Amino acid sequence: MTTRIPQVRNLVTELPGPRSAALAARRTAAVAAGVGSSVPVYAADADGGVIVDIDGNSLIDFGSGIAVTSVGASDPAVAAAVAGQAAHFTHTCFMVTPYESYVAVAERLNALTPGDHEKRTVLFNSGAEAVENAIKIARLATGRDAVVAFDHAYHGRTNLTMGLTAKSMPYKKNFGPFAPELYRMPASYPYRDPAGTDGKQAAADAIDRIEKQIGADSLAAIIIEPIQGEGGFIVPAPGFLPALAEWARINGVVFIADEVQTGFARTGDWFACDDEGVVPDLITMAKGIAGGMPLSAVTGRADLLDAVHPGGLGGTYGGNPVACAAALAALDVMEERQLARRAREIGERIVTRLRRVADETGIIGDLRGRGAMIAAELVHPGTTEPAPEYARAAAAAALAEGVVILTCGTYGNVIRLLPPLVIGDDLLDDGLEVLAAALANAL
Numbered sequence: 001m002t003t004r005i006p007q008v009r010n011l012v013t014e015l016p017g018p019r020s021a022a023l024a025a026r027r028t029a030a031v032a033a034g035v036g037s038s039v040p041v042y043a044a045d046a047d048g049g050v051i052v053d054i055d056g057n058s059l060i061d062f063g064s065g066i067a068v069t070s071v072g073a074s075d076p077a078v079a080a081a082v083a084g085q086a087a088h089f090t091h092t093c094f095m096v097t098p099y100e101s102y103v104a105v106a107e108r109l110n111a112l113t114p115g116d117h118e119k120r121t122v123l124f125n126s127g128a129e130a131v132e133n134a135i136k137i138a139r140l141a142t143g144r145d146a147v148v149a150f151d152h153a154y155h156g157r158t159n160l161t162m163g164l165t166a167k168s169m170p171y172k173k174n175f176g177p178f179a180p181e182l183y184r185m186p187a188s189y190p191y192r193d194p195a196g197t198d199g200k201q202a203a204a205d206a207i208d209r210i211e212k213q214i215g216a217d218s219l220a221a222i223i224i225e226p227i228q229g230e231g232g233f234i235v236p237a238p239g240f241l242p243a244l245a246e247w248a249r250i251n252g253v254v255f256i257a258d259e260v261q262t263g264f265a266r267t268g269d270w271f272a273c274d275d276e277g278v279v280p281d282l283i284t285m286a287k288g289i290a291g292g293m294p295l296s297a298v299t300g301r302a303d304l305l306d307a308v309h310p311g312g313l314g315g316t317y318g319g320n321p322v323a324c325a326a327a328l329a330a331l332d333v334m335e336e337r338q339l340a341r342r343a344r345e346i347g348e349r350i351v352t353r354l355r356r357v358a359d360e361t362g363i364i365g366d367l368r369g370r371g372a373m374i375a376a377e378l379v380h381p382g383t384t385e386p387a388p389e390y391a392r393a394a395a396a397a398a399l400a401e402g403v404v405i406l407t408c409g410t411y412g413n414v415i416r417l418l419p420p421l422v423i424g425d426d427l428l429d430d431g432l433e434v435l436a437a438a439l440a441n442a443l
């Protein structure tokens with residue numbers, strides 16, 4: 001693999017360096033305090049598995065901008081597609097003067113997503129917008145109102161999606177009131193919930209509650225992340241998703257898989273649903289779809305999407321032509337470089353290294369995930385008591401050594417790894433050594 005930027009970790013200042021520190025001061029005076037940043041260094045360049053900051057430090061990227069830059073942050077084919085499209089037209093609005101790339105992206109998504117039934121696609125800008133629209137479509141198509149989401153869920157920050165998101169701080173607190181007819185059900189969280197280790201039983205419990213508290217004939221949709229992302233990379237027990245999907249099918253409830261974080265080769269398949277052969281009625285996608293350009297999509301059953309009256313779906317920027325060009329290029333890169341297979345190799349390397357850390361330190365209560373979406377849930381040794389302070393300390397220590405690590409989890413105690421799928425083994429191993437030492441020192 002050729003990269004523009006040398007694929008090495010190299011610190012030339014303390015972090016943050018002087019230029020980043022100066023920008024932080026400007027930022028405080030200009031940018032709303034409500035927007036946080038995990039890392040206090042400012043980016044100048046990024047390529048492959050490396051982010052270069054404005055002080056000249058080269059950091060290893062284990063976050064991909066929250067699972068976005070799977071093909072790298074400046075893949076040459078994506079960059080050329082963006083520049084090529086921008087040189088012709090940056091925007092016309094698909095609702096005014098349509099263009100081919102939107103149609104081509106829809107064709108690609110219809111073919112790539114699970115199931116060989118007739119499908120349609122509609123494009124938007126953000127993950128939250130895709131989720132909002134999936135719910136709109138499900139409600140219109142079923143004529144029902146209620147929507148079920150799950151414990152530990154994350155679906156976005158707009159009003160409807162905030163309501164679907166489980167965690168109060170920082171996402172929801174004091175931002176209400178939230179939309180009505182949203183119901184929350186227990187998820188399958190095998191590590192924390194013994195009942196959740198039997199996927200079929202966990203689904204039966206959720207279904208029983210749905211039937212008692214809502215009634216199937218009032219329920220428009222069930223929305224679920226096949227692996228819960230922000231909630232802590234929670235992989236449901238086998239059988240949970242298929243049982244929910246099957247119940248939804250029998251009861252005319254729209255089963256929506258939110259694959260915004262799990263999609264596009266990240267988990268070692270095109271989509272996380274592929275693992276158990278689950279075929280959602282609708283699937284929401286964003287993040288990895290377009291090599292870093294803002295684009296999102298709802299793809300699903302043609303009868304559901306085509307139930308909406310002409311003009312009922314849209315938005316000024318949805319399916320922007322520059323983003324569509326980037327998506328077509330990024331999808332080619334994923335196919336040509338077999339990034340789904342690479343995701344599995346990356347995951348195995350990560351798990352092998354972190355398994356040793358688990359044995360040596362006792363602070364990893366659960367090591368889980370799939371493909372290049374791996375997390376370590378940190379606990380006080382010998383207990384299952386969440387240790388968010390270890391997660392914070394380990395992420396900070398790794399950053400000080402030049403490795404960007406994200407945390408997540410309902411309890412804030414999860415270290416998550418989402419490296420670009422184009423990262424090389426040497427860089428990956430170097431980053432893992434840094435993380436291993438940071439975890440060992442967190443105790």
Ligand code: PLZ
Pocket residue numbers: 066125126127128129131154155156157225229230258259260261262286287
């Ligand atoms: N659905 C499953 O993971 C976004 C959010 C980070 P947007 N996750 C990262 C943050 O703190 O804002 C996400 C997701 C799932 C929906 C979304 C929302 O996607 O593109 O951020 O709107």
